[in-house]
Amino acid sequence: MSYTWTQESVPMTSLLALERALYSLGDQYRLSGVPNHDSILKKLRQAQNNLDATNNFQRSKIACEELIQLIRQIESEPLPKAISVNGVVLDYKQWRYVITSYHQGYDIDPKVGEAQILMQRLNNAYENECKKLMNTENQLKVKIQHINKTIEEQEVFDRLMVEMRKSYLQSIKLAKEKIFLTINENAEKEGYSVKRNKFKKGKNTGREQYIIVKRS
Amino acid sequence: MIRLSNTLSSSEIYGPGKRYVIWVQGCSLECSGCWNKELWSVESGYLANVEDLILDISSTDGIEGITILGGEPLEQSASVFEIIKSSRDLGLTVMLYTGYEKHELNNSQLNCLNYSDIVIMGRYVASLRDTGLRWRGSSNQKIEILSEIYRGLEIEEREEVEITIDPDGKISMAGYPKRWLLKVLEEL
Numbered sequence: 001m002s003y004t005w006t007q008e009s010v011p012m013t014s015l016l017a018l019e020r021a022l023y024s025l026g027d028q029y030r031l032s033g034v035p036n037h038d039s040i041l042k043k044l045r046q047a048q049n050n051l052d053a054t055n056n057f058q059r060s061k062i063a064c065e066e067l068i069q070l071i072r073q074i075e076s077e078p079l080p081k082a083i084s085v086n087g088v089v090l091d092y093k094q095w096r097y098v099i100t101s102y103h104q105g106y107d108i109d110p111k112v113g114e115a116q117i118l119m120q121r122l123n124n125a126y127e128n129e130c131k132k133l134m135n136t137e138n139q140l141k142v143k144i145q146h147i148n149k150t151i152e153e154q155e156v157f158d159r160l161m162v163e164m165r166k167s168y169l170q171s172i173k174l175a176k177e178k179i180f181l182t183i184n185e186n187a188e189k190e191g192y193s194v195k196r197n198k199f200k201k202g203k204n205t206g207r208e209q210y211i212i213v214k215r216s
Numbered sequence: 217m218i219r220l221s222n223t224l225s226s227s228e229i230y231g232p233g234k235r236y237v238i239w240v241q242g243c244s245l246e247c248s249g250c251w252n253k254e255l256w257s258v259e260s261g262y263l264a265n266v267e268d269l270i271l272d273i274s275s276t277d278g279i280e281g282i283t284i285l286g287g288e289p290l291e292q293s294a295s296v297f298e299i300i301k302s303s304r305d306l307g308l309t310v311m312l313y314t315g316y317e318k319h320e321l322n323n324s325q326l327n328c329l330n331y332s333d334i335v336i337m338g339r340y341v342a343s344l345r346d347t348g349l350r351w352r353g354s355s356n357q358k359i360e361i362l363s364e365i366y367r368g369l370e371i372e373e374r375e376e377v378e379i380t381i382d383p384d385g386k387i388s389m390a391g392y393p394k395r396w397l398l399k400v401l402e403e404l
Contacts (some may be wrong), residue, residue: 001351002230002285002353003220003251004239005401006388013385094404095385123369130384170383179381179404186400192375204225206383211228212397216348216373 009123010130012093013072014171016164017133019044021125040077044070057153064156071167085122088115095175096123133161133168176208188211218269218295221254221261221287222241225276229376230351231311231334232369233280236273237390240296242401243288245315249342251353251392255287265294266295270302281309281333290314297324300331309333309365315340347392348375358392 012018019041047070082091088111090097090120099115180196187194197209221241230237241261243250254260273282282303288313289296298309312332314325321329329335336351337358344354350373351359361367377391379401389401 002391003393004255004388005388007386011375011385011387094402095387134384147246172383175385176381179379179387182404183379183397183400186396190396191392200225203275207226208381209226209228210379210381212377212379212391214348214375216375 002038007094009096010127011175012079012092012097012123012126013095013175014130014168015040015077015079016044016071016167017126017129017171017192018079020048020129021122023048023122024125024129040070040074044074061156062158068160068163071163075167085115085118087111088118090115090119090122130168176207180210183210183212190214206216217263218266218292218299219258219261220264222270223269223272224380224388224390225272226279227283227378227380227390229378230283230285230399231281232309232366234278235310235311236279236282238269238282238284238299240284240286240289240292242291243286243315244291245288245339247315247340247342249345250340252287258273259288263293266298266302269299270306273299273303273308279308281311282314283311285313285336288315290316290321290328293322293324293328297328297331300328309363311336330364333361333366335362337359347394348373349392350374350376353392 022187023045044067047063050058051067052064054060079092082088082089083097088099090099097119099112099119182192184194192212192214195211195213197211199205199207199209219241221239223239224237226234227237228234239255240259241255243256245254249327250256273279281355282297282299284296296312300312310332311334312328313336314329315338316325317338318326318329338354338356341354341356344356346353346355349355349357350371359371361369373394375394377389377393377397380388380390382388387401389397
């Protein structure tokens with residue numbers, strides 16, 4: 001009846017969520033070939049490792065603070081244009097990592113099939129991390145786990161979760177702005193008008209709609 | 217139960233005002249050049265409970281009505297009728313798409329028409345494709361206004377596309393897009 005299209009996976013907009021997804025998948029998902037992001041990603045991983053490794057309150061507080069500072073630093077960082085997973089290059093297109101070299105003779109390489117599986121797992125892991133960041137139930141579990149710890153310690157953990165969520169939401173906000181500007185600019189060139197609706201209440205809160213119209 | 221492809225709780229391009237849109241899954245008409253071949257299969261999509269769907273419609277703020285399209289809504293006419301009737305009971309208007317012509321319909325399908333305010337009727341004909349038509353994909357398709365509420369409604373022809381971005385950033389698009397827009401989305 002009419003054209004409909006929905007993006008297959010949650011778009012990757014956040015460097016923090018990407019790093020958390022890679023971390024959850026283990027060592028085979030190490031990034032390479034992203035010189036501008038290598039150091040910040042390494043620092044993020046190190047800070048996360050420090051946090052996971054310590055049972056000492058003072059040290060975990062320091063690790064939390066360090067992680068918060070890093071999250072603030074990367075808030076507006078774009079994702080790498082390409083990443084290499086197990087030697088196969090994945091390009092950042094339409095807000096996710098895809099194998100664009102596939103049609104250029106890569107199809108006979110067994111690495112590609114393997115990379116497609118890795119790519120799917122990366123997409124799923126990213127989506128899971130985003131859900132965790134937005135899931136208040138999960139926050140509650142974190143609280144219960146730390147119920148025996150001091151209020152001060154709990155506050156630091158809470159602040160870390162707030163910063164992580166804020167960073168993720170900010171990345172989506174920036175992505176939406178980019179999408180709107182790109183569509184608006186192209187629509188104007190083609191003689192269309194664009195109406196932007198932002199939903200601020202009810203179950204659609206946070207949703208945006210762009211209605212692109214050309215009168216006959 | 218009803219097999220659906222998708223729903224959108226607020227849209228402005230499928231009928232007058234803001235509407236809750238329901239894409240039904242499954243269509244045996246298989247019009248040549250159809251925009252949405254993924255909606256043909258009766259195996260794809262998901263099974264939805266009609267009562268849950270009504271509940272979701274009733275909890276949506278600020279909508280004037282519902283629009284049912286597909287796929288082919290009248291191939292699940294019993295469930296579609298239930299949705300139409302319940303929506304009307306909620307004070308909402310109903311716009312229904314069908315690829316069938318009136319003479320092809322059985323009683324159950326005709327009931328769906330009789331309870332609708334606006335019906336968009338007729339097969340999609342690729343050679344008559346016109347993205348500048350409001351609410352239709354090809355120029356043979358007719359807009360039938362069946363109730364008083366929309367009598368005299370002026371339908372200004374226009375090309376319309378709607379892009380929705382969910383809170384988690386997921387993008388979807390609906391409508392009758394030209395190639396330039398598809399290209400823009402591909403290259404984002």
